[in-house]
Amino acid sequence: MKKIFMAIGSLALACGLAFGVAACDNGGVTEYSINVAGGGSSVGISQAQDGTVELGMASSKVEGEDAEGIEVYAICQDGIAVIVHNDNALDNLTIAQLKDIYTGAVTDWSGVEGATATGEIAVAQREDGSGTRSAFLELIGVEDATTLVNAANTSNSTGTMMEYVAGNPQAIGYISLGSLDDSVSAVKIAGVEATTDNVLSGDYTLARPFNVMYQQDTMDSNDLLADFFTFLKSSQAHDIIVEEGYVSGLASAPEYKVPETLPTTGEIDVAGSTSVQPLMTKLAEAYTKLLNAALAETTEEAE
């Protein structure tokens, strides 16, 4: 027969009462939490290097001096598709052409080779503050937003942007690759088609990695961090990444299962890129929910 009691108050005490329960092995952790803060990619890199946080986040490549003393892992890729109306036969654009269009150096479709649309280019963009917008501007090399076309049609969601482009033969816009469907046409960038595979292989240039950085020592000694990494490489993480519109390379990843012995570390801090932050928050929430549910089970049940 199963005897159930509720543990109210200190978990260490509950462990003392319920002999031989798995929760007793977890060092008295009563709740698992992953604190996700912003700060920017550079903060993520420097804080991971000096150990202020267990995990740093960056929305750009971490190489050379930046990567010194830390390990880098790409959770997913943030790919951006450039879209035009289905009647526009425009096949290919270069990054330089995109910059010209968005800064107003080219304003008419006659100045764009391969385009079958005629007349003025109706430039569509996302609103200030959107992650897709900042990624797009960064990738096409627009550092000063004041140089952008003033008359650009601004939408505050991928859906509205697609509806606008689908309804305007002269329009050009951009969306995250994960949201692309056949209501609009995606343009090749420098001859490379906007597909998940091309983003993952690195051939498609209108994409940026969502990296996390950690120190190998911390990873070896911190079992919560190590377990969180198992989750980041799982099918559950894949589902969340795809749902958020990013490109995931985890399509055939195994399912994450809460380990028999729960982690002995209760808390880790994550900081860095504000572009990665919303996704990381979602991942951390899903992970800690699983872990805390398992923790509650082990403390409530004793034989």
Added chain:
Amino acid sequence: MKNNQVQAGTGGAAAAAIPSVNKAAAVREILMRILFAVAAAVFIVVVLVICVYLFVSAVPTISEIGWIDFLFGDRWLPSSGYYGVGTLVVGTACATAGALVVGVPIGLLVAVFMAFYCPKPLYSFLKPLTNILAGIPSIVYGYFGLQLIVPMVQQMFHAASGTTLLTTAIVLGIMIMPTIISITENSLRAVPKSYYEGTIALGATKERAIFRTMFPAAKSGVMTSIILGLGRAFGETAAVVFICGNSAQFPTSLLDPIRTLSSNIALEMGYARHLHREALIACAVVLFVFILLITLLVMLLRRKEK
């Protein structure tokens, strides 16, 4: 005030004279009075809290940005540190003016038709129709504008984009029509019939009687309807954000996209943080101040009427 006290006094005296019967009634009366007072107090507190909250949160923000930079700046690019609402105020003003140009003439003429020309069977159809038009949620107007007016404007004028000042003016014009129609019709009907009969008796035609006698007599009602329509167009958000193009720039033609104060808030609230978010609240305050001025105008007109 004095009148009130007298009434309260007589009520009290009556209760004292026949205590057994009226005690319950007196208690009920006091309870109801408290209830009404509480209701009024809640209402006042709500209005005050909104006012105070908006101003308290906006003033430091605007000071931080700089009053001149905020109110007259022609660039709204929060991520790059530009927080000027100049283009937004001009965009809002243009959209509102355009809505009045579209909505007022049609609205007034429909009101005249309904008050003086409309056959009874048609009236019983037309009147509910204006009420339905007033009850349609604004997001539906926005969708209707996006699907119908936006492509129409683009094709008609061979514009690069159909999301323009003109499109916004047309949709907002349609949205304010029911307000203008019903208030104008009511005020035209409120003019004593003898004015009309007297004018006709003097030999005027029906049209002359309506436009030279009835309209001037109903002037303040007509003005109120226009100002209320203006207020609606000014603050409208859900419809506008779909169709105005949301380009923070000074429009140079009817076919330029614009961005209004309200659409700016709706557009950027989602991802705004820190000063950006506070600046959006400051935008709401600018909008609020304009709406306050419009309300004041209506009050002045009403007072003049009395």
